[in-house]
Amino acid sequence: MKQYLVFDIGGTNLKYALLDNAGNIIEKNKKPTVKSGLNDFLKEMYEIADQYNGNFKGIAISCPGKIDVDNKIIHFGGSLPFLDGANIQKLFGDKYGVPVGVENDGKAAALAEMWLGALKDVVSGEMLTLGSEVGGGIVVGGQLIHGAHFQAGELSFMRYDMNCADWSGFTGQKGSAVNMIKRVNEALGNSNLEDGQKAFEAINAGNTQAVQIFEEYCADVANIILSVQAVVDGERVVIAGGISAQDIVIETIKKQYQALANKFYRVKNELTMPEIVRAKFENDANIYGALYALLLDINGQSEEAK
Template identity: 30%
Template sequence: MIILVLDMGGTNLKYALMNEKFDFLEKKAICSPIDSRKNFFETILNLYNQYKQQISGVAISLAGRVNTEIGYVHHGGSYQFIKEEFLQKEFEELFHCPVTIANDAECALLGEHRFGNLEGVQNAISIIIGTAIGGSILINGKIYKGSHCNSGEFSSIVIDPKNKDWSRYWFAHNSYQALTNKYAKLKNIDSSSVTGKIFFENIDEDSEKIKILNIFCKDMANAIYNLQCAFDVEKIIIGGGVSQQPILINTINEEVKKIFKKMEMFHVVCPEISPCKYANDSNLLGALLVHIDKYYR
């Protein structure tokens, strides 16, 4: 059995051929087709046609509010033209093979719970730093979807209510682009020219980068404290490609310890903070888990 697994990020579409043993047989990435519905379907159809002789199904990880059980997408995150539709059924009619669609942050959490840094953990939260802020919640060993499949939509959490523009929301403070855009603005350069690699390159020798990182991590720590007050989990994992930067995780941990120390009168237990073991691959692993659980178990 070989499955085509797609992780539909807001910047990159990562895809892989994987087998039932969760081996990566092939793995690549292309730019995300977020510009139009036509390009979205054409891009995915082209990938399917490229591998259709080898695969027996398609597993998709997608940002946004997704009802995995029935394959219904209420909204597709960065893919703003995807809303209120049975997207799984549309793809099955197009591909003539089994398809699954699941929220990307839930996929990351599932992948880490089965194979990575959440093995054996019963209560946890994933925070995925990407084009926005993805999230998922594990309660008693199971994904908590909420009453409307809307749990973990962390991007829209209000962080700074005094602001009237987008900067009031969490994604404006702790997304991947929030980090790189602040540096681009400081240097008066095109934000598209600043990648995570450029930002973290020689960061120990750049006081301006350190200042931006410290503010970023302080905002993240405040949000983590609020989440812990609500869910009281054992562990919180940080995902997305940027999570593999040790200085980021170390600084988040430092800021988390500070705020929990400051708020110790409320007796909120500080959770363990760690990166996703498999970084962006967690989404692919989790998407395949969803597919196998639905069609082969």
């Protein structure tokens, strides 16, 4: 069975794995992401690839930023701005003589769910990744949509508050799980504002302040889902991100969506509510999704979604 080398480039860690074309992980590892510049970063990646050279038939990469999947070029690079303009075909395809693929990390996670997870066989739907902002991907006609500028599904750019004067009024901040956790910990007087475990201990225990902040947050997420549903008419919405492991998250988003629909007659009676479920994949989602994107590209199936 053919094997592929997959990289998941993150702001904290560079994850890598060797998989077969059925999605079985043969081995995987990670290293702290090199942030000192492109040359040092590539040196690290080349050292990893050289270890497996001769054992893979392709290289797949997931990373932040706007990704030109046609020409294999990274734009912006998120928290790694030195990746802006990096041509993966030249840097890896030409160097190792194998097919290469590169995909946005949010879209890669959605592809993982399409291939082997909660979006498998779903004709229309979406995935929301609730982290520092809101990432994900939109599926229409059984295909992940990239858009004319490779930015379809960038939900963080939706303007949530029409009176906002800065980024705080956009979906990226309104739907930020990190911001919600910070607000809960601040209300509780916890010293570590990023401690998600402490925040959810209070939420699950029914602490009044924590629950109020959490329910307001889930109402914001429900509003995001409603807005996307009006455009996509999805049958299923998949919730990903670290907080999705908490059962109360999916339950409360569903409750808040229903409460929102009940406020408006036409929403309740005319707009069909999508099924809202937890994502199957967590830490390895981008690994699986990047590989699936490469396999689709090799087989020519990705053309249908462009």
